[in-house]
């Protein structure tokens with residue numbers, strides 16, 4: 430499986446990716462990453478965003494590990510910008526994984542040079558430890574993340590999330606799902622406030638990548654309220 434890694438599609442990465450925390454210090458072809466970023470679909474095309482590639486000396490980290498490079502993500506702060514950043518850059522994460530570049534979202538870090546548009550970092554670099562078997566994913570069951578278990582939700586189920594909190598919940602509609610975010614208890618609420626919204630965008634990116642031709646995201650005005658959850662939006666797949 431590992432030998433074919435470089436020719437695999439983004440969708441295939443969903444089933445073997447893992448957050449990478451061990452890197453080798455090799456140089457990378459940044460042009461292919463920049464080129465891919467320029468082609469990615471957003472969730473909300475009315476929000477401006479940008480990113481830059483930084484070295485480990487240009488970031489502040491509270492992680493016990495580091496990577497040779499960091500993607501610093503910036504966005505205009507409006508509407509669903511956090512979900513939008515998760516959606517866009519999880520596609521970039523899967524792309525990097527598909528060309529043998531390990532990566533990991535980093536909530537516990539920031540940029541040294543202050544910038545009010547800063548949202549989050551993604552660590553990346555060459556690595557030999559960035560894949561696993563499907564049986565090694567620690568995730569909630571399909572029944573726990575939806576009103577009724579449905580294999581079509583497996584790509585979202587396998588998505589990465591801050592401290593593996595997996596805040597997503599899906600309720601069936603005629604042609605897709607209403608998508609909700611779990612309200613965290615008081616202990617976790619503060620730390621996950623921003624990150625869980627990014628996680629929601631990440632799970633939506635997996636649903637998009639797995640249903641590229643048919644995926645649509647929209648927000649209903651008259652969505653059903655569910656106790657313990659907030660409404661993120663709805664998808665057709």
Ligand SMILES: Cc1cc2nc3c(=O)[nH]c(=O)nc-3n(C[C@H](O)[C@H](O)[C@H](O)COP(=O)(O)O)c2cc1C
Pocket residue numbers: 446447448449450492533534535536537538588589590591592593624627628631
């Ligand atoms: C928004 C976000 C922030 C994260 N922040 C960190 C972090 O600061 N440090 C870290 O080691 N891992 C971080 N992670 C990685 C998660 O711990 C990881 O995705 C989760 O435990 C599931 O493991 P997996 O990605 O290998 O499937 C983050 C993930 C996401 C999605």
